[in-house]
Structure formats: structure tokens, C-alpha cells
Amino acid sequence: MEASRATPAPAAAPLPASGTRQLVSDLVALTKPKVQSLLLLTTVTTMLVAGSPSIELIVATCIGGYMSAGGAGAVNHWYDRDIDAQMARTATRPIPAGRIAPRTALWFGIGLGVAGFFWLWLTSNLLAGALSFSGFLGYTLLYTAWLKRRTWQNIVWGGAAGAVPPLVGWAAVTGGLTGLPIYLFAIVFFWTPPHFWALSILMKDEYAKVGVPMLPVVRGEGETRRQILLYSVLLYAVSQLPFCGGGGLGALYVGASGLLGIVFIALAVGLYRQATRKAALRLYLFSLLYLALLFASMVADVKL
Structure with missing residues (x-):
């Protein structure tokens, strides 16, 4: 009699194309791309004022800056998920809407922030990377976690994080300030x-x-x-x-x-x-x- 064989477990179904697109869209949304556009503009224009950087350096600096600021945006989404769920303007964001798990957003943001630092260090210089990472820390810790829910001056001092991109752009071109x-x-x-x-x-x-x-x-x-x-x-x-x-x-x-x-x-x-x-x-x-x-x-x- 032929020995019975266990039926192999079915392989996990791949994520549907529509689901993949939604996931990518939500991850991009966590980085706050509308805010990023103005930050990148101040970065690029400052680089052009500082000298005559190559296209490669401009693109690399923008990538690093996007990762750093985008990571800060993702951490902000994670921290503010409780109040985002209560406001009509933000209730459809990926976390309060249940499309992205809070822990996923947190580690995604931290990973982007750290990656941005090393990317800028490798493609330009350590100063540019350190300045960019200071902006990441300023937005996540100073503004989001400390000031935003404590004082009306939150945007005054927390806004310093958004003023970092010109410093990053200048440092990327010249190596100094x-x-x-x-x-x-x-x-x-x-x-x-x-x-x-x-x-x-x-x-x-x-x-x-x-x-x-x-x-x-x-x-x-x-x-x-x-x-x-x-x-x-x-x-x-x-x-x-x-x-x-x-x-x-x-x-x-x-x-x-x-x-x-x-x-x-x-x-x-x-x-x-x-x-x-x-x-x-x-x-x-x-x-x-x-x-x-x-x-x-x-x-x-x-x-x-």
C-alpha cells in the first residue's frame, strides 16, 4: 500500500498589484511629499548659490535630504496617530485609516532618517549628513514629541528643523559653513x-x-x-x-x-x-x- 504523504502547505499568495500600489502610496504619504518639495527647493537653490555643483551631487543631496526629512515625517505620523484619527483633515492618513501599522511607520521613519545620514556622508561629506540628521532629530524630538502639545511657541522653535536644508545644501557643495x-x-x-x-x-x-x-x-x-x-x-x-x-x-x-x-x-x-x-x-x-x-x-x- 502506498504510504500516505502530507499535503504541502500552500505558498503564501503574493500581494495583489493593487495592494502593492496602495502600500507604496501609503509609504510615500508618510514622508509628506508636499512639504518635501519646498525643502528640496531651498536645498537645490542654496547649492547653486554656493557654487557649481554637478548634477550628480545635486541629485544625491536631494535623495539624502528627502530620506532624512521623509523619515521625520513618518515618525511624526506615528506619534500623532491619536490626534490624526480625530481630525477630519488627517483621519484618512495611512495609520489612522488602518492601512499601515504604527510600528511599521515608526521603523520606516527611523530607518529613512539613519539612511539619509549615511547616504549624505558617503555621497557628499560628514557635515552635510550630520546637519541633515540634526534636522531629523529636531523635527521628531524637539517639535513632535516635546513642543507641539505643550506650548503655542511650538512652531517657532520647532520650525528650526525646517530651516536646516539650506545648511545641508551649502555644506554638500563647500564642505563647510x-x-x-x-x-x-x-x-x-x-x-x-x-x-x-x-x-x-x-x-x-x-x-x-x-x-x-x-x-x-x-x-x-x-x-x-x-x-x-x-x-x-x-x-x-x-x-x-x-x-x-x-x-x-x-x-x-x-x-x-x-x-x-x-x-x-x-x-x-x-x-x-x-x-x-x-x-x-x-x-x-x-x-x-x-x-x-x-x-x-x-x-x-x-x-x-
Whole structure:
């Protein structure tokens, strides 16, 4: 009689193509690609101001910067999963929607942050890698884990992490830091509060619902509009440092920064006088264009 044989266990079914696409889409979403675009723009433009980097170096620096900032974004998704689930704007994100496990997002983010450091070290230099990793730590530990749920100044000091890309770009090209990249860091640092506070006015009820102490929640919209105007004026003053502070930029940049700064302040004044969502949205959208055009004008000034 033929010996009976155990039926082999069926092989695990491969993930359907649609499931694979969804997984990849969700992992990309964890890196916050919309935020990344502006960070990479300040990186690339700073590199072009610093010298004449090769295309290979620019691409490599962007890859490393994306990994570092994207890793920080993924850790932020993991940490904020509880409040994301309660806000309509964020409830469909991969973790609260149940498409990505929290632990997966955490290790994905940490892995990207560490990989970004080593990538930049190998493709450019140690300083660029260390600066990028400092931005990763600043966003995950300083802003996300410590400041965001404790103080209305969360975006002021936590915003320093978003100001790191110009330092990374400069270090990748030159191997060091001088006065000009510090000025560029300061520009992004002072740009962040009015940019984000304009958005926080639009999202005030959502933040209040989950107990995040954004400025309009704890101090009111009137104080938020006043702070936006104050920081807009400070931003204009800081934006003149690349010229009057010995940064080496000239007339083309002065003209562009002056015009952009005047429009920024005019919109901040308009928001201060008219407490409307339309005025807040107008300032928020212009702030994105402002930073892009300001850094582009630096490249034009140096190259032309």
C-alpha cells in the first residue's frame, strides 16, 4: 500500500498589484511629499548659490535630504496617530485609516532618517549628513514629541528643523559653513511662523478639538494676526542680511526681496485688519510662493 504523504502547505499568495500600489502610496504619504518639495527647493537653490555643483551631487543631496526629512515625517505620523484619527483633515492618513501599522511607520521613519545620514556622508561629506540628521532629530524630538502639545511657541522653535536644508545644501557643495548659509537658515526660520500660523487660523477648530495648543487656540485669532504681522516685518529685515550683512548678494536680490517682502507685509496687514478666512488663506498661499521666488532670486543674482 502506498504510504500516505502530507499535503504541502500552500505558498503564501503574493500581494495583489493593487495592494502593492496602495502600500507604496501609503509609504510615500508618510514622508509628506508636499512639504518635501519646498525643502528640496531651498536645498537645490542654496547649492547653486554656493557654487557649481554637478548634477550628480545635486541629485544625491536631494535623495539624502528627502530620506532624512521623509523619515521625520513618518515618525511624526506615528506619534500623532491619536490626534490624526480625530481630525477630519488627517483621519484618512495611512495609520489612522488602518492601512499601515504604527510600528511599521515608526521603523520606516527611523530607518529613512539613519539612511539619509549615511547616504549624505558617503555621497557628499560628514557635515552635510550630520546637519541633515540634526534636522531629523529636531523635527521628531524637539517639535513632535516635546513642543507641539505643550506650548503655542511650538512652531517657532520647532520650525528650526525646517530651516536646516539650506545648511545641508551649502555644506554638500563647500564642505563647510559661512555667513550666507546662516542667513538663509534665519530666513526660513522667521518665515515659518507667519506661514504656519496663517494655516493654523484655518485649522483652529481642528486643533482645539484635539487639544493641540496652536497660537490661535490658546491666545486667540487677534493675537495670532498680530504675531503674523510682527514676524512678517522681522522676516523682511532678516531677508536683507544676504546683501547688507556681507552675504555677497547684490542688486537683483535686493530688488526681488524688497518687492516680495512688501507684498508679504501688505497681506499680513490685510489679515490684521480683516479677520477673514479668505485673508488667512491668501497669506498662506503667498508665503509658499514667497519662499520659492526669494530663493530663486538668489540663484539669479549669483549666476547672472
